[in-house]
Amino acid sequence: MSRLPGGGDGASEYEYEYEYEYDDEGRGWRRLLRDPWCELVDDRAYAAFRIAFSIVALANLINLWFYRDAFFTSDGMIPSEVIGEAGWYTQLSVFNLITSSWAVSLYFAVSAGAIICLGLGVSPRLAAVLVFIWHLSFTYRAIPGCTGWDHVLRAYSFLVMVSPLGVSWSLRRFSPPRSVPNYGISLMRLQVAVIYWQGIVVKLGDKYWQDGEFLSYFLLSVHARWPHRRVAEWNDLFIPATYIAILIEIAIPILLFIPRTRKFGFLLGFSFHLLIAIMSRHIIFFSLTMWMTYVAFIDVRTLDRIEFAVRSRLRRGRDATSL
């Protein structure tokens, strides 16, 4: 049985087919430089991420559908001439070429199709390229209407595009896993840490985070599900909660990176974003997107369990049909 170091701490039931020869004899700095990118990983790790990414990206596209005329057409609210002044990169948006309502709707439909194909593993590389272009296009055209989770999805659409795509799990085949290099998974994991830690660096410079009053103001704001005057009364309780939130954001990536503590990382991150989703009424997509990023940390044993569950369900479905 081949153990896949990049795939996490669990051993799988599968024998792996290596796509290329990986020389793990090296020592020292060469190995240190090479292993995070070239160690072999179960390609179902990429498949799981690809599927999770597609689900959230599709949900986000559906959310944007209701804003399409206002955000992307020439009759809409966002002036393209001003957006163009933001920088050369805004020219990369497909929405510079299509400005009528029907063309914008058609581009939404094509992009939705690409996201579905990516999720199902149908022509996945082409689909991944189209999905990346979609994310670049809408975020570079609707700059003032975009949110943090749009940018997270855009960053991951690039990583999905340049990574192995995990063809073991696809509509056409449900085959034994193959081994592929782990550079994509490593970058996806690192991206999670940068999202949290860069956010912390920015927050620590803010007076309200320093004073611990952020959470009270948040719970009274446009984002709060139940804004109530008692929040101000209970500010003394929310001050430690603000600091705990900072500690949680520092801890989540560390816990996720260490195989032994990964379960706590999942639990802490999931609970943290669930609490945000419950306490706020508009940013469920942010929680969904962050949960999606954790899929990059799923280990081989969990992938086995997921596959077993799906196979069992499919078998039961087939048996029921044949009866």
Place this chain on the structure above:
Amino acid sequence: MDEPSATSDIRTPTRLLISLAVGFGIFHALTLLLAILPHDWAINRVLAPYRQLTGTGQEWGMFYTIPTMQENAIAVDVGLRSGESVERGPILPGLKPYRTHSQIRYYYLLNSLTDAGQPYLGAYVRRLGEAVLEESEGRAAEFAIRMDSHFIRLLERIDEDGEMTLLKSETLGPFLLEGR
């Protein structure tokens, strides 16, 4: 002529792939990690075009400070040449009404569009003017953007009297329209 061995056929692309994976992995990881440093540092300015091209700009300042508003209402007051006044919404196309909580992306968008410190206001006003003229079939003489914003008060003030917000009304305009 010697035929290339099967081994060399396999190893050539393999080595190339490994080198590419290592090179790309290290470079992209560095662009991610360096983004934690201040953005105006020279290295981040140098890396900005790569990040923009790949859509991997690293600006994760979500909720970097407190949200200041609890709710807002934005409407467009249109003055007709007949002297009448009608209220329309700020959402284009169609001058549709805006509701804070059912359309949160419009909340972000309108906050930017109506912010004098942002570059969008002039162009948005021009577009609103065109839409108002078209819908009124040239009967509109002027319009103004009315914003009623419920700003969150200081916590100690809320604690004193229980009032969570302070209503601040602001009008942009009136903007005169040239009839058809």
